[in-house]
Amino acid sequence: MRFDVYTPLLVSLLLPLVSPVIGRRVAPALAARVLASAAVLTAAAATWSLVLLATALLGDAPPLIREAHQDGRPLADPVPEVIGVAACVALAVVVRRVRRAVRTERRTRRTLRRLCEGHPRDTELVVAASQVPQAFAIPGRPGRILVTSAMLGALAPAERRVLLAHERAHLRHRHGQLVTAVTLAAAANPLLGPVRSAVIFLVERWADEQAATEVGDRGTTARALARAALSAGPGCALNFAERAVTRRIAALQMAPPPSLWPAAAAVLALGVGAALFAADATGDLLALLSNALT
Template sequence: MFISVYVPLLITMILAVFAPRAARRLAPRPAAWSLASAALVASLGWLGSLALLAFAGLVQIPEVAEEGRWSVAAVRESDPVYLTVAGLAALALLTSAAGLTVAAARQLRHLRWARRECRLLPGDTELAVLDIESPEAFALPGAPGRIVVSSAMLRCLGDREREALLAHERAHLRGRHHLFQTLWRLSAAVNPLLRPLSEAGGFVLERWADEEAAVRVGDRTVVAHAVGRAALATSANRSRPALAATGGAVPQRVRALLAPPPPRRALPFVAGAALLAVCCLSLADAATDSEEMIETAQHVACVTTEARAVPAPSGPQHEVCCEHGQPDGPVHHR
């Protein structure tokens, strides 16, 4: 446990540094799924490691050991986790849980607001055109979602650029990109180190929608022009929703659209999958070690109690201890 419990924490740091850089250079759709998987596994690994470290400190408290009927000395011998480290892990675990709760409540309110706005929009079709002078274009998730475009935005674009804009927003709804955003925001609330994954994820989702729009329109240059003109028209609007054609790093998106489609590369995904597998296996190994540690400590406490009660314990007396849930046989200190 001394090594395996820290592996998920290390892998989280590695993913926070390298995953966003790799995702921006890969095909956007598989990159988005990879970032979502990385965020989910890294968050669970982070919480699991902190919980095991905190547990290793909790079981060293004499009052807790007395209730659980295990030996504190045996625990400290088999699991060299300092109480200071365990205390910091417990504090970080509580902070992560609080951040997750607040972020989940915020995301729930946002989704409810989006659904309410969808019902209040005029018309009953997927597209809602608002007669306002502020250039707007975004997708609202709902059941079903709606595409909102202002008349001022439509006047800024040509016919094919309008088609590209609508195809972009439709891709957001069809791909349910708001769920990806929710996952990344929750993971960043659990562990601030994962914020780069959330930031890269927003860019990847816009690139995903750009590529689908390019396939739908059949001309990558038209989509690039639509993205650029829409961004210029809304440059003064700082409160636009995240799922919008003007979101993300627009210059990088335009350059990507003016270039050939990104190639599909298997090596980065294989490497990422290997890291996630190591994270899961290490966490499972640490949990198994913790269980074995408690079983060994309980057996030591049982044997010690019998030795104090009877100077020369016999075989049947030893069996009584094992009948109370303690493992029989010699004690193995790991």
């Protein structure tokens, strides 16, 4: 309990350090999955560790102390009281941040779905008349692709195929759910913010690779990305930050990265290890409380 309970917090520091390396060396589809999975496991374990640290304050409850003294039993103090109090405060912050993130995700989904109202359910592509070049993959049942007329007008026919293939990849591989999961993980554990950024970039790279495979031309895919980025500017759903676009275009000019399963497994092991250490700390705390109550 004294050491295991802090391990998920240590993993929360390690995961952001390894995520850029994994993002560069491992195929984006695999890297995005393992980083998101490790982030969710680590966030859950870290949150549970806070619960354990807060629960340790029960050992200071007057009835337990009085009963232990009457029976002549030593009462172990698993963590200092100040840490338990800090854990309670941190838990309150976590709950507030997660609730805010959930509300934001729901509000964004509702806004995007409203943009597609009035179209038949079997309509995949929705073209909105707008002078602002934008493109969105809207998850749901059914999933929709929303593209503005300005975006379509900025692209050549072959580049439009790339754009649609990119957005279809987001829908087909449920990238929205992946990003939502890692967003909630980062809300619960702010230390995982860099991992969220890495996963968002990787799902875009994943969709780029899928589009390049579908159209059969990495050069055309890179040109479509560059032209769409120049037209859309910051804030588009395609993640057109200047540095991100430069990296994505550079990646399309090289061979796809390999699926390095050992490296991916090592990252996933970090998240699994955090969960196992949290489970071990749970057993230790239960044993301490059981000794105090019997």
